[in-house]
Amino acid sequence: xxxxxxxxxxxxxxxxxxxxxxxxxxxxxxxxxxxxxxxxxxxxxxxxxxxxxxxxxxxxxxxxxxxxxxxxxxxxxxxxxxxxxxxxxxxxxxxxxxxxxxxxxxxxxxxxxxxxxxxxxxxxxxxxxxxxxxxxxxxxxxxxxxxxxxxxxxxxxxxxxxxxxxxxxxxxxxxxxxxxxxxxxxxxxxxxxxxxxxxxxxxxx
Numbered sequence: 001x002x003x004x005x006x007x008x009x010x011x012x013x014x015x016x017x018x019x020x021x022x023x024x025x026x027x028x029x030x031x032x033x034x035x036x037x038x039x040x041x042x043x044x045x046x047x048x049x050x051x052x053x054x055x056x057x058x059x060x061x062x063x064x065x066x067x068x069x070x071x072x073x074x075x076x077x078x079x080x081x082x083x084x085x086x087x088x089x090x091x092x093x094x095x096x097x098x099x100x101x102x103x104x105x106x107x108x109x110x111x112x113x114x115x116x117x118x119x120x121x122x123x124x125x126x127x128x129x130x131x132x133x134x135x136x137x138x139x140x141x142x143x144x145x146x147x148x149x150x151x152x153x154x155x156x157x158x159x160x161x162x163x164x165x166x167x168x169x170x171x172x173x174x175x176x177x178x179x180x181x182x183x184x185x186x187x188x189x190x191x192x193x194x195x196x197x198x199x200x201x202x203x204x205x
Contacts (some may be wrong), residue, residue, distance in 0.1 A: 002027075002160060003090050005056070010103065010104045010124060012167050012168070013045075013101045013102070013103050013167075014099065014102060015163075015167035015168050015170070015171055016101050016164060016167035017097055017098040017099070017100065017101025017102060017114070017118060017171070018098060018117060018121060018160070018171065019159055019163035019167055019170035019174060020034065020035060020097040020098070020101070020118075020159075020160060020163050021093075021094035021097055021098045021114075021117070021118030021119070021121045021122045022094075022121050022122065022125050022127075022159065022174050023061055023093075023156050023159045023160050023163065024090050024093040024094045024097060024118075024122040024123045024125075024126065025090055025094070025121065025123070025125020025126040025127075025128070025129060026129055026152045026155060026156040026159075027066070027069060027070070027152065027153070027156040028065075028067065028069060028086055028089045028090050028093050028124075028172045029065035029066045029093070030066050030068055030069075030073045030156055030157070030160055031061050031093060031094075031097045031160060032053060032058075032065075032093060032096065033059065033062035033063055033065075033066050033096060033099055033103075034061045034161075034164065035053050035054075035158045036054045036055075036058050037059065038054075038164050039051065039053060039054030040054035040059065040102075041126065044164070045103050046100045046101075046103070047099060047100050047101065047103050047107065047110045048106065048107050048110075049107035049111075050096065050099060050110075051102035053096070054068060062178075069082065070153060073079055073149045073152075074150075075143065076137070076142035076145050076146070079132065079133055079145055079149065079191065080130075080134070080137070083126070083129065083130035083133060084130075086126050086130070087123070087127075087130075090122045090123060090125075090126040091115075091119040091120075091122050091126075092119070093119035094114075094119045094120075094121055094122025094123065095111065095114040095118050095119040096114065096116045096118075097114075097118060097124075098113070098117055098118025098119075098121075099111045099113065099114025099115075099118065100114075102114060110130075117134035120201045129152065130141045131149060132148065132191055133145060136148055137169055146199075155177070159173065159174060160171070171191050173205045
């Protein structure tokens with residue numbers, strides 16, 4: 001059993017929960033499957049009240065849900081329906097995976113903190129993902145949507161794996177993605193750079 005009196009270990013668990021909550025914004029059921037597998041086979045201690053995530057029934061259900069979600073997200077228009085449903089499912093999943101990793105807290109405060117942190121992060125990532133998918137549908141006629149889905153699969157899988165192995169690195173990876181996305185969005189929505197032929201910006205000749 002892990003030493004839950006170690007402050008660094010407690011912080012590592014919390015960081016893993018936060019990273020997995022962000023992952024839930026991309027793929028709702030993948031973090032649940034990862035947490036369940038970690039609790040069942042990787043000697044991860046789950047918070048009191050969340051040990052059921054590693055039960056046989058939960059693992060089978062999560063695995064089926066992951067496959068179904070991954071396949072359905074590749075189908076144009078159906079992906080938007082998933083995003084709509086995800087506005088309810090993803091905050092709940094973000095809450096659960098974060099709370100399950102707040103191992104130093106009792107069930108009720110762990111759930112409240114999970115809702116405040118994990119639920120908020122999962123919702124924010126899910127909204128950003130849905131907006132990007134809508135923009136892709138409007139600009140490419142849904143042609144690019146399956147490609148974006150594969151990219152999201154890759155990013156979600158990497159984050160979920162790294163969250164268990166090196167949780168602080170996973171948080172840094174998420175932060176880097178957010179900063180990159182914000183900069184790209186700012187450039188796309190901001191005013192175009194001044195033209196050298198523009199008399200207002202051209203220097204003296």
